[in-house]
Amino acid sequence: MSALIVKACGPATSIQDRGRFGYQRFGVSPAGAMDRFHLAAANLFVAAEAGAAALELGPGGARLTAEGDITVALAGPAxxxxxxxxxxxxxxxxRVADGGTVVxxxxxxxxxxxxxVEGxxxxxxxxxxRSMHRRSGIGGEPLAVGARIPATPGGREAVLLCLPELPRGETGPIRILPGPQDDxxxxxxxxxxxSAGYRLxxxxxxxxxxxxxxxxPHRGGYNIVSDGIVDGSIQVPGDGRPIVLLRDRQTTGGYPKIATIISADIGRFAQIPPGEPVRFEIVTFEQAIEAARRLQAMIEGLASALVPLAAPLTSERLLGLNLIGGVTSATEAIGV
Known part of the structure; x- marks a missing residue:
């Protein structure tokens, strides 16, 4: 079975799939990829399902060595x-040959x-x-030097694929719905x-x-009876500084949540680096549903947008091609 061996990686590097569902009532976070669109893109290139497990790379990235021949693909807004x-x-x-290095x-x-990663x-x-949740240890220990990341056997496609036109996602302010405790x-x-300018x-x-x-500013106290939290909840503790909760969030919390980032924009928000500005815009529930449908349609449309990667122009390939379309005389062409 082919695999990648970790030689170096940043602390934010982890294995993530679409997420872990059905356990929140037991206090288990869903975890999962911060940006599900680019997770799907990376997987489709290597003959994996859109929500399959891939390597999520944060600042610092990763350096890996191939164990056996293996196909990989990288996707992200940058x-x-x-x-x-x-x-x-x-x-x-x-395609990475056995012993090859991937950065x-x-x-x-x-x-x-x-x-x-292949399949x-x-x-x-x-x-x-297969999603890793760092605080609980569910899904495995944090990746470290020497960790082996196995590929799925038989997952490689015969033809390497590429995306000739990069996807164009939503732009503009991060969209939110008020509540559930905006009152x-x-x-x-x-x-x-x-309206105010915020930065991460x-x-x-x-x-x-x-x-x-x-x-x-809170109206009265800032404690509530703990209730459910979802991805994108904007929680405001006693100091009044908002906190946006993401994939590894807790499942309940006792601070009021003034608003919630719509599901279609959580990946966009997660891709904003620390120190960068962010703006929010209130939308309706119907607009949030329509945005979620558009994102799902983009993910489903990725597979049909992939095309075979053109073979490199090696000497062997050139010798195997018919590069001559006919023969003419230079002297006859100018009437000599």
């Missing part, structure tokens, strides 16, 4: 991939990239998912959230990120 020191375009599958990382302008990563599932804040709080602070991980900017 990322770089090198195979044996040679630059490989993102959104392109590449992959997100580039400036993005927080995460995804390395799809999908084949680590043992934990509660129906715990002063009337001006939502206006501040949507350095206090960020897969669980959530604190925003730097104006504080949001």
């Amino acid at each position: 990322c770089t991939l090198e195979v044996d020191g040679r630059q490989v375009a993102p959104f392109t599958a590449v 992959a990382r997100p580039a400036p302008g993005a927080a995460y990239a995804y390395l799809g 999908g990563i084949a680590t043992a599932p934990d509660m129906g998912s 715990h804040f002063g009337a001006e709080a939502l206006a501040i959230l949507t 602070s350095g206090q960020a991980d897969r669980m959530g990120v604190r925003l730097d900017g104006p504080t949001l």
Whole structure:
């Protein structure tokens, strides 16, 4: 069975699939890829299902060595991939020979990239998912030097694939729905959230990120009876500084949540690097549903957009081609 061996990796590197569902009532976080669109893209290049497990790369990326021949592909809004020191375009599958070196990382302008591995990563599932949840240890221990990342046997496609036109996702402000506890804040709080400038602070991980900017005033106390939290909940503790909760979030919390990022924009928000600005915009429930449908349609449309990668122009390939379309005389052509 082919595999990748970790030679070096940043602390945010982990194995993630679409997520772990059905266990939140027991306090188990869903985890899963921060950006499901680029997870799907990376997987489809290597003959894996859209929601299969891939390598999620944060700052620092990873350096890996192939054990056996293996196909990989990198996807992300900004990322770089090198195979044996040679630059490989993102959104392109590449065959790595046994012993070859793979270096992959997100580039400036993005927080995460995804390395799809032949057929999908084949680590043992934990509660129906291969996603790693760092705080609980569910899904396996954090990746370290020497870790072996196995590929799924027989998952490689015969033809390497690429995406000739890079996907164009949504742009503009991050869209939110008010609540579920927006009534715990002063009337001006939502206006501040949507009109003031916020930046992502350095206090960020897969669980959530604190925003730097104006504080949001509570109406009365800031404690509530603990209730459910979802991906994208914007929780406001006693200091008034909002916290956006992400894939590794807790399942319940006792601070009021002024708003929730719509599901279609969670991946976009997660890709904003620390220190960068973010703006929010209130939308209707119907607009949120339509945005989710568009994102799902984009993911489903990826497979039909892939095309075979053109073979490189090697000497052997050139000798095997008919490059002569006819013969003429130069002297006859000019009437000599």
